[in-house]
Amino acid sequence: MTKSKELSKASVARLQLLLELLEQCEREQRQQITSSEIGEALGISAVNVRQDLFRLGSAGRPRVGYDVSHLIDLLRRLFDLNRPKRACIVGFGNLGRALAGSRIWDKAGYQLVAAFDKDSSVVGMELDSIRVRNISEIFGVIRAESIEMAMITVPASAAQEVANMVTAAGVKAIWNFAPVKLQVPTNVVVENQSLAWGLVALSHRTKQVGD
Amino acid sequence: MTKSKELSKASVARLQLLLELLEQCEREQRQQITSSEIGEALGISAVNVRQDLFRLGSAGRPRVGYDVSHLIDLLRRLFDLNRPKRACIVGFGNLGRALAGSRIWDKAGYQLVAAFDKDSSVVGMELDSIRVRNISEIFGVIRAESIEMAMITVPASAAQEVANMVTAAGVKAIWNFAPVKLQVPTNVVVENQSLAWGLVALSHRTKQVGD
DNA sequence: TAGATTGTTAATCGATTAACAATC
């Protein structure tokens, strides 16, 4: 409905930082903020801020700035944070368990409703009202529970197979922690969060500076 | 020493995928690979591959392609994976614990040599030969152990303070899991790995497709 | 030699930055 021309990935990252900042402003009872204040707080230029907000369909007022709560509302809708989205974890190892109890699901509008593993010593485990099921149940549960997102935290060698299963079951988004580029149907979104890639990128960048 | 003009972030990401691919080729005893084979496997264009390798200072041979083991060597040096780099974890919660025992440290050339927390119920804990110390010891230990990288997995509200401590102690790189843009001296590298940001980005992108 | 593939420059595309007009 909005005429948004598709924001760049970099722009989305900046707007996420902006949302954090605005929420803090709201806690401090601030009602307006200018582009240069935002830029300073976020370490980017004021022009960059205005461009981002312009593309978003901005709503600032000259001499006053932008309305904090209106912008929060705009960003929350942009990121689709208000709609409850049902999610599951596939692979209940250390990382899966660490995230199962986390508050970030709620922050992003997700509800964690199921977890799967193939290891029988893990299946049956309960954590925060989530019972771990056998991976063989995955198709039926995703359908029955209307799960639209799967977090994949299985070993790299199993990740593609899991991706095939969850997309076949109707999942529309994959949060992929395996260091693998997944092949999925074009209507499925994959967000890669491989920690291994992050760590290697850090190693690379540290070297550059050291040179 | 290499004349590298600084590869773009996107290029580094592609080259990481390439390294995985090459290591698989090596396991399969393949010795050569062409840019179009690489492109197909990685889902990018062959030209893009050649450009990346050109900037890297490439070494392919017309009609033959690139030498697998030579390219692996080049990439491992590019990412600085061979040199052992000493690292610590600050904040030994669920996420910190999940990563402490992980194999990714080794894959990226890091050695995890210390962990810190401020919670007395966690301090003293041992995991994989790492004993968790009180955060008050952080300055001395980083110096004594020549730690050059700190993984920060503390709550967002404490992250900046921790960043100040570790940079004061001489750390050159921070792997930041807190959803905060850290302010650090210019010679310190920060790689952001906030899972919250990844999850929000996924939510945003899912919405776009759904429209 | 002919043909396939890389190396390298040029063209295109997109994102950021600059400039300035519009507005409160």
Add this chain to the structure above:
DNA sequence: TAGATTGTTAATCGATTAACAATC
């Protein structure tokens, strides 16, 4: 009104893609 700030177009910068020469 004057001045500060946003809205919006134009210019710059950088990354990707295309073109083709060099090479085995």
